Amino acid sequence: MRHAHTVAQVRDAESTLLASLPDGVLMQRAAVGLSHAIIDFLGGIYGRRVVLLVGSGDNGGDALWAGAHLARRGARVHAELLAERVHPAGLAALRAAGGTTSDGSAQIGDGSRRVSDGSADVVVDGIVGIGGRPGLAENAQRALARYAGVPMVAVDVPSGVEVDTGQLPGAHVWADLTVTFGTYKVAHLVAPAAAACGAVHLVDIGLDLPPSAIRTLQRDDVARLLPRPGAHSHKYTRGVLGVRAGSATYPGAALLCMDGANQGLAGMLRYDGAAVDAVRTRHPEVVGGGRVQAWVVGPGSGADAEAALTACLADRVPLVVDADALAFVTAPLEVPAVLTPHAGELARMLDVDRGEVEEAQLHHAREAASRFGAVVLLKGPRTVIADPSGEVLINTTGVPWLGTAGAGDVLAGVIGTLLAAGLMPWEAAGVGAWLHGAAATRAAADGPLTASVVAATLRPTIGDLLHPGAERA
Structure with missing residues (x-):
């Protein structure tokens, strides 16, 4: 580090x-x-x-x-x-x-x-x-x-x-x-x-x-933290992630979140939401409801966000709270969690102006982590990941092209699959942000980015970490 x-x-x-x-x-x-x-x-x-x-x-x-x-x-x-x-x-x-x-x-x-x-x-x-x-x-x-x-x-x-x-x-x-x-x-x-x-x-x-309390993950740190199956692993022991995302108005958010999650790092993905047909068409591996080790909730959830968050919290498992569901986080959470706001969302959560958050990002991320009892990932050019203990990770991967619609949905999915696979919330947030930024940097070599392109570049980015120096066909 x-x-x-x-x-x-x-x-x-x-x-x-x-x-x-x-x-x-x-x-x-x-x-x-x-x-x-x-x-x-x-x-x-x-x-x-x-x-x-x-x-x-x-x-x-x-x-x-x-x-x-x-x-x-x-x-x-x-x-x-x-x-x-x-x-x-x-x-x-x-x-x-x-x-x-x-x-x-x-x-x-x-x-x-x-x-x-x-x-x-x-x-x-x-x-x-x-x-x-x-x-x-x-x-x-x-x-x-x-x-x-x-x-x-x-x-x-x-x-x-x-x-x-x-x-x-x-x-x-x-x-x-x-x-x-x-x-x-x-x-x-x-x-x-x-x-x-x-x-x-x-x-x-x-x-x-x-x-120091403020650190950045380096390539070797991320490679070490990536989950790997053992000789006797199966789909349940490798982690099961549930996703409650998307709505009739925003079905694409569910697809992008599943794109980020479906990288093979967890053993199974379950989906519960309004975009079920589109999700299963794009990701035939995804199954319906059942027990999970972690949830992602909020991307594109719209009017369903509060009910979806309440249902996720009832399962008493770790979760990633993103986008629309963040508006309903008003008190310390009773389960391990990663909150993933951008500056505007965090400003609303803390009842301050967006400009105040942008000018003092470290301070506000730490304040939110303490107030809500969760890891707070404040998205931005230098993403700040604050733990309630005061420890902070700063993510330095990524390119300006990553500021594009749907990129946050992909990131939430990546973090969720790492959380389900057994990483601690701050590890899942830090590794997920690093992978997301590294994939964007890799993809940007070919031109401007969309969230779908970033998601498609995640798997080869992960592969390079798991098998450094391996020849590609």
Whole structure:
């Protein structure tokens, strides 16, 4: 798993490591890693013009030392100093290596001269680091405006973001690449700040960090968690999923939900709903009512949603609650459950504005998980999966094309089949979201997506995880 740590955790680890190292070694590790990442980003460095935007903290020191390394390799490096005092050793090193500097610390209205014509091959954001307050000073905003359109590399995090929440409460840097040190931070993974980070490159500087409450599943984690039949397994021991989805108005939702569920990961699928003829025509393996190990309820259920949810809850088995059925979740559930709202649905459940949910996704997903006693999967560009314990998974697979009608119905089916097969709710949600996003990414290579195309790509995506490196006919 990939862990994302808070500022306090990183500071504690840095303090411990600094006590065992000669002065300046940790910053040198960061600066060397940063300089190599910039070289890779540009595809070479000799003769390139590099502009550093430098603030007062160690973040600015990292940028200055990296600039010194780049200048010694033939780059033309210029630092705009945005604070009255910057890291003295880093500044001396940059000047000794042939880098130039100018004073960009003056505020608007003091008559300071324009320090650059805005031309550069890359701008390095060393304005504020993980300890900085959200937002940017006016002189920093003015400096960034001069370099609009120039590729931006952020040091540790884009300046101005809220590091521990992933929020963007004020002016901030939009980076093409963020080079971070020791560990990922929350803002690298959680939307909307994750979008401001661009690609994220991690430099190992030797920090010893504890487990984190915010993580992402990686390919190997998903492969390990996928259910596999044993030598003596049969259709009942492998899990039976029931689906109550679709209606006379929305029969397609039932079909898409069954498309997601019918990937072979569970032993049997049962369907109970208004679209039974269409479901059985498309999926002849599906049978009628009976005992199940898990339910999916809500996709396209319309006016039947409340009754369907009540019937599912009466069975006392785990369930996935999606779409129309979410409106009837008003109190903690008494069975293990995964709720799968998008931002608008979660806003209604919490009685807040949709914009509030979108701006503070981590906070609201956690609040909902605690309030309803269930795993909450908040769908979005970076899907947030919150457990009532406070543990969070962030899903990083997928493409923008996945924002298409019916994709959520497919996802609910995938999660349901994993739940029936025996995964814990947070595992089923995390693995299901990863598979759904990975299938979308794979399918998008051939063009725009529909939910049906994503569902059709799930099985080969799963096959690649179960049999890595196997030759395909």
